[in-house]
Amino acid sequence: MKLYALLFAILPSISWAQCPDWLDTSIHKLHSSDEIQLCNIVKNNPVLIINTASHCGYTKQFSDLEQLYQSYKDKGLVVIGFPSNSFNQEASNEAQTASICYKNFGVSFVMSKPISVKGTDAHPIFEHLSSQQGEPRWNFNKYLVNRQGDVIKRYESSIxxxxxxxxxxxxxxL
Incomplete structure (x- = not known):
């Protein structure tokens, strides 16, 4: 009986969480040769994933996304931006995209190299997000993922x- 009680005392302190399959991948960092293993940065934290574009009416959201990241990063929030030309509003090259993100808006959260976020050539991360909460309808859709890797909600660009x-x-x- 003591062993049973001991197990119940220990079990809550053991983390059983593993990286969800759909996040168990690497991405190339924007305008860099660096590759980021997503599981290493997510680390059982909630994640906000955004499909971005450099030449869109919503591009100004980069400033608010950076503020959001700064406000909640110490509490565990991970923010990841995925530039995309799926809606024909991305810069023509990574250097220009990086300049817009990093210099114009001071982005410090993770940004990937440009990917496709919809249709048959969508990146596997966006295939999963779309299957759970719907395909992005425009740039700056936001997907909130909980600590367990469940896609909780999709927010339209206007949010x-x-x-x-x-x-x-x-x-x-959080």
Whole structure:
């Protein structure tokens, strides 16, 4: 009986969480030869994934995304941007995309090299996101993922990073 009690005392402190299959991949960092293993940066933390574009009416959301990241990174929130030309509004090369993100908007969260986010050539991460919460309909769709790797919700482009609903949902998964 003591062994049974001991197991119940120890089990809650053991983390059984593993990296979800759909995040067990690497991505190339924007305008870099560096490759990032997503499981290493996610580390059982909630994640906000955004499909971005450099020449879109919503591009100004980069500033608010950076503010959101700065506000919640110490609490575990990971933000990952995926530039995409799926809606024909991405810069023509990675150097220009990087300049817009890093210099114009001061982005410090992870940005990948440009990928496709919809259709038959969508990156596997966006295939999974789309199967769970729907395909992005435009640039700056945001997907909130909980610590267990479940895709909780998709937010349309018009939902700003500092909107009350997004903040409330982020705080609920922290």
């Amino acid at each position: 700003k990073p500092n909107s009350a609903i997004l903040i409330k949902d982020i705080e609920a998964v």
